[in-house]
Amino acid sequence: MKQEIIDQTKKLAKDYDIYLQSTEINEVHLEKNRVNFANKVFDSGYGIRILKGGIGFSASNIKSDELIKKTILNAIKSAEMTEKVKFEFPKQGKYPEVEVVGRRIKNKGEQAVQEYAEQLLNEMSKDVLLSFGKVRSYDSFTNIINSEGLDVQKEDTNFMVELSLIVKKNNVRMEFWPHEYRRRMQDLPMERIKKWIQIANDQTIAKGPKTEQTTVVFSPEVVLDGLGTVLGSHATGSAKVNDVSRLAVGEKVATDELTIISDGLYPFGLGTSGFDDEGVAERKIPIIEKGVFKGFVYDQFYALKDNTKSTGNGLKQSDVFFMFDGKYGMEPGNQISNFYVKPGDASYEEMIEDIDHGILVEQFSWMDPDAITGKFSSEIRAGYYIKDGEIAEPIKGGLVIGNIFDMIQKIESISDKSEITSASNVLAGVCPYISFRDVQIAGK
Amino acid sequence: MIQDLMQRIVDILGDTYYGDVRYESSQSTGIGKNKSEESISTGSSNGLCIRVISDNKWHYLGFDTLDKEKILEEVKRLVMRVGNKPSKLWMQDSWELDKEVPVKEKPDSIPVEERMQTIRQIFSQAMTDKRIVNANIGMGNARSETIFMNTEGSNLRQVLPFFKFVMSVTSKQGKKMENDYFVLAKQGGYELLRGINAEDELNKIVKNSIAMLDAKLIKGGRYDIIIDPEISGVVAHESFGHGLEADQVMRDRSYLASLNGKKIISDLVSMHDNGALPKERGSFLFDDEGIKTRDNTLVDKGVLKKFMHDRQSCMLMNSEPTGNARAQDFSRKVFVRMTNTYVSPGEWKFKELIEDTSSGYYLIKNLTGMEDPLGGNMQMVIHSAMQIKDGELSGLFKGVTISGKVLEFLNNVDAVTDDFDIRGGGCGKGKEDYISTGTGGPYMRVRNAVIG
Structure with missing residues (x-):
């Protein structure tokens, strides 16, 4: 298929890039502590961008000669119909070595997924119902070729676990509902599952919080959804060029504790890659350094539009539903890679010890701030009071209300470990726990 | 024909308690514009899903490449592996259907240039107020076909037409930014867009997006x-x-x-x-x-x-x-x-x-x-x-x-x-x-x- 697409594209177009991806997916579902579904999928396809005045895009997973030609001609026609742009496809670069392959998935995906599901079932005690669970692996091969002579290939793996853990105690049933992605299975070990079960257990005695302004600690996942959604959007070249960014280079936007990097190289990070989805080398780009905004991340289009160079941030990732297979069907967009928040000085335990009174939020129903304004108002699904420097009674319900731009100016402390995490709105993060002072809680 | 392959699959699935095969194909077009870029994209896809139930557990196979020999081989392997143990599953008499939901005005019958021109006009209108810093205007249409066959003997085909028109605008005043949107998403064709007054709808979201800059925070x-x-x-x-x-x-x-x-x-x-x-x-x-x-x-x-x-x-x-x-x-x-x-x-x-x-x-x-x-x-x-x-x-x-x-x-x-x-x-x-x-x-x- 590959050679056919390249030959046809070369024949019909002068300036192009071709994105080829094939993925094997293995999946097992569990329901009420038993396996009830197994699936194996083979998915492959191609997306073609043509530069001919404007840029046109067309994609397909149909490999007949006729459809390949039609797909290319559609992209050419689309390029001719859109307004003329200043653009050129990237040239071959020097690419860093990165770690993105989980060997168990690569070598024995089907078996590895089944074994992980069995381990999960073994973790369930009589008090815990695994209401449902999904375990899925992706094993992908990607090849990008363009008319500038660029020809890059990569293998990567991804792994997904979604669980509904229900604990029943004293006629109260409570659920913890994690949904996580990693590159490798060992990065979601059974210790993590035990922690989730513990949170579900604690929720059976949880009460609603009271209305107050207090210190609030966000878990790494919540940090990624909160800060990543808003700052990740405002830090793109597209936001700058389209005049919808609040950030200006050199401006102090956060407390000194906050340093954020778009880190495309973090070992086994979900946004890690030797090159972005246009073939530009990935790297580490400082976004915020000691509270000062340092610069924007660019894909090829917005870099040229802003008279600069791509920073390797042309990525094919949906912010609605994360994609690992089928990326060929999307055009690259200007996005941050791994949203890396530099760890602070205090350990998590010391951070908690320093709080006389506050709230730890492990999970919101949905932390979904407005990417443009930074405002949010989210219901606590699983949290704890912090009292006299210790984790105290569990809480559930009530709203945390705030604005991310205000909160990053009220950071009290950042924990000394950043961990790979995924969230609801942003796929790829490496984040610590962060405490913010004077956050509004709307409760009883 | 895809139905021939599907029938061969159903024949193999006949050895199971219940099995079905579903073929999907779609073709889509999207047209959009914002302050920096115009885009026209097209896509096509197909895929085949084969399902078998045995002992109340579902087993699936999914293929995007219609390689007949490979698919039949995988289906045979699946049937051999999972067996035909009874399951609690609703069974019904077979039925047949072959229907394409009609469209008054197929979007693809209107030249892409004309549709892009409509998008450009709406975009220009959105940007006339200086307080609007960006607008995203887009329309998309898709034709989605599903063919379904199963071991009950059912043979079904449906073709559905989807149409979507979206406008969003962002207003800005100093560091303050707000936005508003309009969405029209139904089954049908270009007549859906002709059936609304896009200019009026745009004016409403522009006005509201600007008004939101001075909106107060609600007291909970x-x-x-x-x-x-x-x-x-x-x-x-x-x-x-x-x-x-x-x-x-x-x-x-x-x-x-x-x-x-x-x-x-x-x-x-x-x-x-x-x-x-x-x-x-x-x-x-x-x-x-x-x-x-x-x-x-x-x-x-x-x-x-x-x-x-x-x-x-x-x-x-x-x-x-x-x-x-x-x-x-x-x-x-x-x-x-x-x-x-x-x-x-x-x-x-x-x-x-x-x-x-x-x-x-x-x-x-x-x-x-x-x-x-x-x-x-x-x-x-x-x-x-x-x-x-x-x-x-x-x-x-x-x-x-x-x-x-x-x-x-x-x-x-x-x-x-x-x-x-x-x-x-x-x-x-x-x-x-x-x-x-x-x-x-x-x-x-x-x-x-x-x-x-």
Whole structure:
């Protein structure tokens, strides 16, 4: 298929890039502590961008000669119909070595997924119902070729676990509902599952919080959804060029504790890659350094539009539903890679010890701030009071209300470990726990 | 022909307790423009999903490449491996259907240049006010074909036309930014765009986006509120409907599990899930298990009447299938999913409702909503609100959310209008498995609701 697409594209177009991806997916579902579904999928396809005045895009997973030609001609026609742009496809670069392959998935995906599901079932005690669970692996091969002579290939793996853990105690049933992605299975070990079960257990005695302004600690996942959604959007070249960014280079936007990097190289990070989805080398780009905004991340289009160079941030990732297979069907967009928040000085335990009174939020129903304004108002699904420097009674319900731009100016402390995490709105993060002072809680 | 391959697969599946094969293909076009770029993209895809059940466990195979020999070999291997142990599964007589939902004006019959020109004109109009810093204008259409065959002998084909038109604008004043949007998403063709006054709709969102720059933050608390049809629909779907998906009930994960037949909410509220409703985004002729779609009354005058089912859940819950078995695509599992979910209209007029309300807020447009099928809690983020004082609307507010328990919320409904609308959108089961849906309803007044 590959050679056919390249030959046809070369024949019909002068300036192009071709994105080829094939993925094997293995999946097992569990329901009420038993396996009830197994699936194996083979998915492959191609997306073609043509530069001919404007840029046109067309994609397909149909490999007949006729459809390949039609797909290319559609992209050419689309390029001719859109307004003329200043653009050129990237040239071959020097690419860093990165770690993105989980060997168990690569070598024995089907078996590895089944074994992980069995381990999960073994973790369930009589008090815990695994209401449902999904375990899925992706094993992908990607090849990008363009008319500038660029020809890059990569293998990567991804792994997904979604669980509904229900604990029943004293006629109260409570659920913890994690949904996580990693590159490798060992990065979601059974210790993590035990922690989730513990949170579900604690929720059976949880009460609603009271209305107050207090210190609030966000878990790494919540940090990624909160800060990543808003700052990740405002830090793109597209936001700058389209005049919808609040950030200006050199401006102090956060407390000194906050340093954020778009880190495309973090070992086994979900946004890690030797090159972005246009073939530009990935790297580490400082976004915020000691509270000062340092610069924007660019894909090829917005870099040229802003008279600069791509920073390797042309990525094919949906912010609605994360994609690992089928990326060929999307055009690259200007996005941050791994949203890396530099760890602070205090350990998590010391951070908690320093709080006389506050709230730890492990999970919101949905932390979904407005990417443009930074405002949010989210219901606590699983949290704890912090009292006299210790984790105290569990809480559930009530709203945390705030604005991310205000909160990053009220950071009290950042924990000394950043961990790979995924969230609801942003796929790829490496984040610590962060405490913010004077956050509004709307409760009883 | 694909049907020949599918028939050969069904022949092999004949050795199983039950098996089916579903072929999907689609062609789509998207056209868009913002301040920096114009885009035209096209796409085509196909895929084949093969399902077998044995001993109550489903086994799937998914293929995007129609390599006949490979597929038949994999199917034979699957059948040998899983066996033919009986399962609790709804069986029915075979039926046949071959229908393409008609379109008055096929979008692809209008030259791309002409459609792009329409987008450009609307974009230019959006940017005439200097306080608007960016606008995204887009339209898309897709033709989606499904062919279904199974070991019962059914042979079905449907072709559905989807059309979407979206406008969003961003206003800016210093560091303050706000936005507003308009969405038209239904089944049909270009006639849907011709059927609205896009200029009027654009003017409304431009005006509102600018007004939002001076909107005040709402003070949280309990208030009487009036919600618009869009919000009524999201309450029906997100906060309420997910708890009526029978697979959630079977997983012991629904707060509504034990309430069938009981009066649970205001008798002014009736709810339907209706996949057979013409021209809506969540409509189709048969579901992904070959069951004909229908109008399901979920709640009748406050009484819970029915859960939504697939072939398996209905047997386990002593019911019948409801045409709600849906998959994101050939590569994903079929789950119990909603179609077009809505609250039925009542008798009030919107104007009367406002005039009859002495104090409270009128909530406008839903931004996000998340299900909580076990807890029955609501979390919805609303675009904006207006204050109601002595039967009149005034002032604009932002930072609006709805929270609390959905049954309490719907029990406090004391007025429902005859104005009614359904909006096309999408739904995930949790955070994935995206499908197209419709949600809607009337304006409803809810007493003593928790908003923040």
